[in-house]
Amino acid sequence: MRFFGRGHGACPGCGLTIAVRNVLEALEGKCFVANPTGCLEIISSQYGKNAWGVPYIHSLFDNVAAVASGISEALKAMGREDEGKVVVFAGDGATADIGLTLHGMFDRNHDVIYICLDNEAYQNTGHQQSALTPLGEATTTTPVGKIMLGKMGRKKDMIAIALAHGSPYVATSSAVLPADIRRKVKKAAGIVGAKYIQIHCPCVTGWGIDGKEVVKVGNLAIETALYPIVEFENGKLLTVRKLKDRKPVEEYLKLQRRFRHLFTNPEGKKIIAEIQRIADANALKYNIDLKK
Amino acid sequence: MKKVVRGFYSVAYAVKLCRPNVVCAYPITPQTEIVENLAEMYANGELENCRYITAESEFAAASILVGASAAGARTFTATCSQGLILMSEVLFNAAGMRLPIVVANPNRALSAPLSIWNDLQDSMVLRDAGIIQVYVESNQEAHDMIPQAYKIAEDKRVMLPFMVCLDGFKLTHAHEPVDLLEQSLVDEFLPPYRPEVYLTTKKPVAFGCYAPPNIYMEFRVAMQRAMERAQGVIEKVFREWAEFSRRDWGGHLEIVYPESRNFVIAMGSLVGLLRKVVGELRKEGLSIGLVKLRTFRPFPFEDLRRVLGNAEKIIVIDRSVSLGYEGNLSIELKSALYGLSPEIISMILCLGGRDISKENLEKILRNAVLGKEGSGFKGYIEFEEVVP
Incomplete structure (x- = not known):
């Protein structure tokens, strides 16, 4: 708790705080944190209740990649690079929707570790859909109604976008895999350039799960291949978390209020089948299934 | 040394003399040649301890400078018109975080209809941002204003962004004889930027904390007081400049x-x-x-x-x-x-x-x-x- 924690206001079981603590500990607190508006900012940076034990800046919702790039360049200009790494903690909305400056950071390859804390919607403001909300999820802006059953689009593939920019290190992880987070952050810290790590972070309130179910639900996202855990260096796939007995997506979906309608609405079956197709495609793409 | 230069160069050369650490901009007429001049100086290794970044938008340029300025760097950007109002979200934020970023704004009209030509509508949009705004009459005054801008913005009693407004085309594109400053004079006038508070792992602090109703208003009152103090600081720096450079441009x-x-x-x-x-x-x-x-x-x-x-x-x-x-x-x-x-x-x-x-x-x-x-x-x- 040296680098993050004292006084933060996250919900019990919040995936974000697990991820953040592990990132900061992997870097031994030698880092500068840039954080856009969102859940993490609200729970950690109220004036007088700052929970950060590392230098921290919150500027706006839509500019964190540029702010981090500016810190990184300033440290270079002033010969202070040894002080620490520049790390972004951004939500999925601030990354995949309104994060206008992310492509510039990738393009110029600023020395930044960009961590996307993916809880799959705007949870801070009460669960509105983002570009990383998956198919079928009921949010307050993609509600379940007579003609619509939650989000009808796909989850944006930020991994492909990061790779297309030529990012030297791109990985996914999950708040339920602390050792994996630490290893990947340490690896990223040794690589120069704009790194991207997307960490799946269960959200108890938005997803409609109990705090004690966080690890189970987080693991099921991996075990169904809905959230492949992968790692690329210089565009080359390095590691994939393989599965012996991949589970059907229903096991993951049925535990969460955000997908409950898929099991009660007669049209829900079709959407579950589509979600299963997405999981199957992920498994095929990354060769996730171990041969029996 | 008196030379016939365009307005662009009179600004860019003055910026160089102020030894900025991070220069970041996005091209927009009639600003572009200011940063083109700086880019050329950078490419020739004439900007020491400096990073020049070509941003993907004015919004990103200002955001990069927010990070850089918070980390303790002296920063510069130039923009105008659509670029300035695209920056506006960031510039209001920079003022609130008390970051003394210096912006050169060659004034240009706002769209629609699209116009690249001069009026003062763009900077008026930023009137309430907590940014110091000074308007200059000539390229010599623009040149002289840059070191003064840093000195005023970085004064511990002020700590606010500073916008130097010079008429687009009418000044930027005009060839005028400008007495270009000597590095030694600027070094003597403008001390290095040493903020009291900046991002460092040696003494971690948080910038940009959010303020609930019990404290937000006090931050705004503090900004207003900084603006009030700036009145006196500006007058003092203007007088000091008159003695230093032997060019007296007056007060406010x-x-x-x-x-x-x-x-x-x-x-x-x-x-x-x-x-x-x-x-x-x-x-x-x-x-x-x-x-x-x-x-x-x-x-x-x-x-x-x-x-x-x-x-x-x-x-x-x-x-x-x-x-x-x-x-x-x-x-x-x-x-x-x-x-x-x-x-x-x-x-x-x-x-x-x-x-x-x-x-x-x-x-x-x-x-x-x-x-x-x-x-x-x-x-x-x-x-x-x-x-x-």
């Missing part, structure tokens, strides 16, 4: 013919033409003086009350308008002179690069003093509007 105001009964007040390069026009009108026997307003924020209302409080008539020349009301400077001046009795005639001229001839300006000012010309837009062609 420059008053020409202070004993006059009537005055014309304006900002920026138009003042150059007004000097001639006022001189001609005085030859005709009219009692008219000229007030050049240099500092627009903080607004020097006490100086204006002192200088203009007893005038009979004040002709305000605006090159921007608050649509639905009147010219921006006119609004400010009326507020500053509240309770005093000069008659104020508010004229809006030269929008979107529309020129005004010396003869025409003479005519409308003469008529205004003689009571034959009232407030409103001047120098446009009357047209029939089709309202369906």
Whole structure:
């Protein structure tokens, strides 16, 4: 708790705080944190209740990649690079929707570790859909109604976008895999350039799960291949978390209020089948299934 | 060393002399050549301890400077018009975080309709941002203003962004003889930037904490007080500059013919033409003086009350308008002179690069003093509007 924690206001079981603590500990607190508006900012940076034990800046919702790039360049200009790494903690909305400056950071390859804390919607403001909300999820802006059953689009593939920019290190992880987070952050810290790590972070309130179910639900996202855990260096796939007995997506979906309608609405079956197709495609793409 | 240079270079070269750590911008006419000049200096290794970054937008450029400035770097950007208002979200934020970023803004009109030409509408949008705004008349004044801008913005009593406004095209593209400063003089005048608080792992602090209702207002009060203190700091730095450079540009105001009964007040390069026009009108026997307003924020209302409080008539020349009301400077001046009795005639001229001839300006000012010309837009062609 040296680098993050004292006084933060996250919900019990919040995936974000697990991820953040592990990132900061992997870097031994030698880092500068840039954080856009969102859940993490609200729970950690109220004036007088700052929970950060590392230098921290919150500027706006839509500019964190540029702010981090500016810190990184300033440290270079002033010969202070040894002080620490520049790390972004951004939500999925601030990354995949309104994060206008992310492509510039990738393009110029600023020395930044960009961590996307993916809880799959705007949870801070009460669960509105983002570009990383998956198919079928009921949010307050993609509600379940007579003609619509939650989000009808796909989850944006930020991994492909990061790779297309030529990012030297791109990985996914999950708040339920602390050792994996630490290893990947340490690896990223040794690589120069704009790194991207997307960490799946269960959200108890938005997803409609109990705090004690966080690890189970987080693991099921991996075990169904809905959230492949992968790692690329210089565009080359390095590691994939393989599965012996991949589970059907229903096991993951049925535990969460955000997908409950898929099991009660007669049209829900079709959407579950589509979600299963997405999981199957992920498994095929990354060769996730171990041969029996 | 006196050289004939364009406005772009007079700004860029002054920025170089101020030893910035991070320069970041996005091209936009008529700003581009300022950062092109800096890019060339960077490419030739002439900017020491500096990173020059070509951002993907003005929004990103300002955001990069927020990070850099918070990390303790001296920063510079140039933009205008659409670029300035694209930056506006970030610039309000930078002011709130008390980051002394210096921005050169070659004033340009706002779209629609699209216009790359000059008026002052763009910087007026940033009026309430907590950014110091100074308007210059010539490229020499622009050149001299850059080191002063850093010194004022970085003063511990101020710590606010600073925008140097110079007329797009009219100054930026003009070739003028400019006495380019010596590095040694700027080094002596402007100490290195050493903020009290900045991002460092040696002493972690948080920038940009959010403020609930129990504390937000105090932050805004502190900004207002910094602006109030800036009035004094600006005057002091302007005086200091006059001694250092032996070029005295005046204070918040420059008053020409202070004993006059009537005055014309304006900002920026138009003042150059007004000097001639006022001189001609005085030859005709009219009692008219000229007030050049240099500092627009903080607004020097006490100086204006002192200088203009007893005038009979004040002709305000605006090159921007608050649509639905009147010219921006006119609004400010009326507020500053509240309770005093000069008659104020508010004229809006030269929008979107529309020129005004010396003869025409003479005519409308003469008529205004003689009571034959009232407030409103001047120098446009009357047209029939089709309202369906």
